[in-house]
Amino acid sequence: MSKIEIETWIKADIDKVFDLARDIDLHQKSTSKTNEKAIAGRMTGLIEENETVVWQAKHLGITQRLTTKIISMEKPHQFTDMMLKGAFKSMIHQHLFKQKEGYTLMKDHFEFESPFGIIGKLFNTFFLTSYLKKFLLERNRLIKETAELLQSHEVAI
Template structure:
């Protein structure tokens, strides 16, 4: 099992960051490089516990489909999704949110395993882990930018 751990500090309210992290429309904007689209299940708005979403995207030159399900959610502190169908042998993504000094720390724990035994393990180690980390960082960058810009606008109007 390969694990990616990321912490993203965001100067915004935990509720706002939590909602942006489960916003299907924002996710699609953050993945424009792979043309990721929600095609089944929840395809717009905020995904909730026990809902699924099926994504279609082009990764590594190959059209792929991935179906995930939110298996747990505690607003606004965490939610977890797992892969039901897709290219991975298994995938689990924990999204954790902590309030700290008026800001939010968004934590991603992304665990995955590739098929094909030892060949998949080599592919993970030498390529896929970095590819997935960059993919998550791009998503987190847009969440941070959106949350902080909305938060600053709110502060100016107060």
């Protein structure tokens, strides 16, 4: 199983960051390069525990669908989504949040396994892990940018 771990410090309230991280509309905005769209299940707003979403996107020149479900949620400290159906053999993404001195630490623990045995493992090692990390970093950049902008407007008022 391949793993990606990312830490992002955000100068904003934990509740705001938590909500932005599970915002379907913001996720779609962060994935505009792959034209990722929610096409079934929860398609807009804030996803909740036990809800599913079906994503459709073009990755590596191929249109793909991925069905995920929020399998656990403890507001505003964590939520976990898991692939129910899609191109991976397995995929689980844990989102963790911690408030510290005016900042929120947002952690991503992303684990995935590709099909096709050793060929899938080689593909993960030489390409897919890097591709997915860039994908997650872009998502986190937009969450950080949006949360800090919203926070600064609240402070200015």
